[in-house]
Amino acid sequence: EVELxxxxxxxxxxxxxxxxxxxxxxxxxxxxxxxxVRQAPGKGLxxxxxxxxxxxTVYADSVKGRFTISRDNxxxxxYLQMNSLRAEDTAVYYCARYTTSTxxxxxxxxxxxxxxxxxx
Amino acid sequence: xxxMTQTPLSSPVxxxxxxxxxxxxxxxxxxxxxxxxxxxxxxxxxxxxxLLIYKISNRFSGVPDRFSASGAGTDFTLKISRVEAxxxxxxxxxxxxxxxxxxxxxxxxxxx
Numbered sequence: 455e456v457e458l459x460x461x462x463x464x465x466x467x468x469x470x471x472x473x474x475x476x477x478x479x480x481x482x483x484x485x486x487x488x489x490x491v492r493q494a495p496g497k498g499l500x501x502x503x504x505x506x507x508x509x510x511t512v513y514a515d516s517v518k519g520r521f522t523i524s525r526d527n528x529x530x531x532x533y534l535q536m537n538s539l540r541a542e543d544t545a546v547y548y549c550a551r552y553t554t555s556t557x558x559x560x561x562x563x564x565x566x567x568x569x570x571x572x573x574x
Numbered sequence: 575x576x577x578m579t580q581t582p583l584s585s586p587v588x589x590x591x592x593x594x595x596x597x598x599x600x601x602x603x604x605x606x607x608x609x610x611x612x613x614x615x616x617x618x619x620x621x622x623x624x625l626l627i628y629k630i631s632n633r634f635s636g637v638p639d640r641f642s643a644s645g646a647g648t649d650f651t652l653k654i655s656r657v658e659a660x661x662x663x664x665x666x667x668x669x670x671x672x673x674x675x676x677x678x679x680x681x682x683x684x685x686x
Contacts, residue, residue: 489675491623498664498666498677498678498679498680499615499623499666499668499680500677501675501676504673512674514674548623552670552675556607556609558628558629558632559609559629560611560613560628560629560670561613561625561668561670561675562628562634563625564622564623564624564625565622566622567622
């Protein structure tokens, strides 16, 4: 079964740092472009970042320069290092599988999410 | 950035009746490869999003055939032929034609 399992969320003070992890199973992790999407309380979905093949990364303007996406294919794990956190970063962070093929490009698998709360 | 606009934002529907959600993009979603990467997602209460439709009209694995979708260019529609209780939730359109990936605001489907 294809599965994504996030961890690492929690309460952090403004200006602080946090690292999220996402373990993938049931598919060849290295063949896809893993991504992070977040959802603020009571709000819609906001794409955060994607790690494309070849190692190139793309970020939303709202997190560029503060967040870093990375992966460890040997552990089937995706990471999101979040620095200089702000109250507006408070959200459920979903790990998602982004498919780059022309057959079905898009986000097709989602994790359960991990909650990040930025507050003093 | 491509802005995705959904209508309506709320849709009360009677069980067994059809429902329709529209999504409009601020620019064409036709990719340089000729494909249109428009998806529809469902988010049930307390659950993560789930892919329903990809590339305008293709149902994802396990999605009931009462869900259908159509559209082209900048205008797209998701239809549910007969709404069931399990269809309650928020529906999002999403474009993957270019980064940043962007989503519609969401349409809340509820039972009358």
